[in-house]
Amino acid sequence: MSLIKLLRKQNRKLLFTTPSHSQKFFIFNKFRQFYKYDISETDAHNPQEALKKAEKRASIIYKTKYTHFLTNGSTxxxxxxxxxxVKPGEKVLIWKNAHQSHENAVKLAGAIPVYYDLPVSNEWGVPQKTTPDLINVKGVKAVIVTSPSYEGITSDIKDLKDVCEKNNAYLIVDEAHGALYPFCEKLPESAVNIADFTIQSLHKTAGGLNPTALLHVNCNLSASDALAMINTTSPSYPLLASIEANINYLNSVQGRKKINQIIEQIEEIKSSVKNVEFGGDDITKILIKHSKMSGFELSETLFEKFNIEDEKTNETSTMLLCGIGTSENKLRKLKQALCRL
Incomplete structure (x- = not known):
């Protein structure tokens, strides 16, 4: 039985167990439906078995050795x-300006962080991709790479994997912003079938609830013990069920069609809007700049004049993030705003 079906199943047992709201006592009434599905590891529900099966089905969809559901984000x-x-005392190579979880993970492992830097594009003001010549893999146990970046800059994961393999280092790819990649050929290639470990945030672009995410494993190591060390023993089964539903949707004909429709509309914006320049490797990260405005001025104009808030801005460019929930109407209004700049 799937997690989704399990939560829909009516329980007829009298539970003198946790959670103490018993799916019927709603302190926060706006969340009453959430309370109804908030179960725990009781014999009556036995959600652990359903979770194992859901993760197994996910690994088949992604073609990985293991895929783990995460309810504490990509972190x-x-x-x-x-x-x-990684063992204590071993070295891990990380980008100097990476997400703080990269350095924190190394410290928690008792390992030694070694940093590499990335050149910043003068044309766009964003960090460029990670290439083999920018990293020194000798003597390190693992390399953590961010691809795509916030702004949609992607690295050649196959090249990086080759370098890591030659130096007996594991490759960990932070693909938090690339959860749509496995489901559309118009998007950059995903790392899920290349890197040893790939982490994706469903909530960033794939329509998931905060802070749902996935950990994909494609090597002979198991992440189960590590996850047991850092995760709660009382997970949110409604969130876990939402991950299962999220993956099922992305992998469906409807989900793949939705992704393509969003991309086609963005392609139309890029072909018809002539007063801004577009950049980046990932079309769902709309990276733009204007010849007569700085990135910050462009961001402020979009916000104040057109009620449009961007995801990330620098002195040169602005990035507007799109995902599975980006509506046709929202993109149409963006197009109108860009044409009026």
Whole structure:
């Protein structure tokens, strides 16, 4: 039985167990439906078995050895990956300006962080991709790479994997912003079938609830023990069920069609809007700049004049993030705003 079906199943047992709200006592009434599905590891429900089956089905969809559901964001996936492949005193190569979870994971493992830097594009003001010539893999146990970046800059994961393999280092890819990649050929290639560990945030672009995420494992190591060390023993089964539903949707004909429709509309914006320049490798991260405005001025104009808030801005460019929930109407209004700049 899937987690989704399990939560829909009516329980007829009298539970003198946790959670104490018993699915019927709603302190926060707006969340009453959430309370109804908030179960725990009781014999009546036995959600652990359903979770194992859901994760197994996910690994088949992604073609990975293991796929783990995360309810503490990609941060927990990064930490678990590092704990799984690194021992105290070993070195881990990380980008100097990476998400704080990268350095924290290394410290929690008792390992030694070694930093590499990335050049910043003068044309766009964003960090460029990670290439083999920018990293020194000799003597390190693992390498953590961010791809795509916030702004949608992607690295060649196959090239990086080759370098890591030659130096007996594990490759961990923070693909938090690339959860749509496995489901659309118009998007960059995902790392899930290349890197040893790949972490994706469903809540960033794939329509998931905060802070749902995935940890994909494609090596002979297990991340289960590491996840058990850092995760709660009382997970949110409604969130876990939402992950199962999220993956099922992305992998469905309807989900793949939705992704393509969003991309086609963005392609139309890029072909018809002539007064801004577009950049980046990932079309769902709309990276733009204007010849007569700085990135910050462009961001402020969009916000104040057109009620549009961007995801990230620098002195040169602005990035507007799109995902599975980006509506046709929202993109149409963005197009109108860009044309009026």
């Amino acid at each position: 927990s996936g990064i930490i678990a990956a590092v704990l799984s492949c």
